[in-house]
Amino acid sequence: PREVKPQGPKALLLTGESFLLSRATHFKATPGSRTRYDTTLMNAWILLGGRLTSNQALERTKERYPAGFVVAADGGIKHAALLGVRPDLWIGDFDSSSATDFPGLKMEIHPREKDLLDAELAIGRALERGAKTLILWGALGGRFDHTLALALIALKLSRRGLEVVLHSGDESALPVFFGRDYPLETLPSETLSLLALETMEGVTLNGVRW
Numbered sequence: 001p002r003e004v005k006p007q008g009p010k011a012l013l014l015t016g017e018s019f020l021l022s023r024a025t026h027f028k029a030t031p032g033s034r035t036r037y038d039t040t041l042m043n044a045w046i047l048l049g050g051r052l053t054s055n056q057a058l059e060r061t062k063e064r065y066p067a068g069f070v071v072a073a074d075g076g077i078k079h080a081a082l083l084g085v086r087p088d089l090w091i092g093d094f095d096s097s098s099a100t101d102f103p104g105l106k107m108e109i110h111p112r113e114k115d116l117l118d119a120e121l122a123i124g125r126a127l128e129r130g131a132k133t134l135i136l137w138g139a140l141g142g143r144f145d146h147t148l149a150l151a152l153i154a155l156k157l158s159r160r161g162l163e164v165v166l167h168s169g170d171e172s173a174l175p176v177f178f179g180r181d182y183p184l185e186t187l188p189s190e191t192l193s194l195l196a197l198e199t200m201e202g203v204t205l206n207g208v209r210w
Contacts, residue, residue: 047073077090140173158177
């Protein structure tokens with residue numbers, strides 16, 4: 001265990017491979033706060049066009065957050081088979097996939113000249129359905145501008161009280177805010193990184209080594 005004391009309320013917590021963590025790793029932003037994980041809330045899976053790797057971390061996340069509503073954003077449809085789901089909605093401008101590739105799916109086609117990312121359109125539809133937890137599959141490992149945009153969107157949504165996880169199988173990320181606990185299910189040798197977007201203080205990491 002080690003305590004780090006930068007200052008401030010916002011950060012991204014990234015997990016991946018090749019570091020020393022115990023299975024009981026627990027990230028705590030400050031003592032005596034609530035956990036983010038609530039399996040009673042409605043989960044939405046958003047399928048995005050970045051990398052997605054099948055491994056234990058992906059399976060653990062699928063079990064923790066069973067899909068209640070599934071939206072594929074354009075090229076994210078390619079991950080449906082790996083995740084074992086049939087999307088409830090396929091949405092986007094279809095500049096990276098063909099609308100004829102998966103007949104029978106409910107589709108929503110948008111022009112390429114638009115103000116929102118396909119991911120934002122998909123997230124919007126999930127929120128309209130009452131989603132409180134968003135799992136963004138394939139959010140990492142693609143275009144950097146899209147990854148950065150998704151990270152900022154996740155921070156914005158989390159500030160509104162939503163739970164958001166960005167996941168690509170071999171790595172994942174979630175927003176971290178002051179005054180909350182973040183219990184993590186990790187395995188020995190996995191890497192954890194805390195990226196402060198503002199100065200932070202009073203941060204405690206349990207079960208980690210570096």
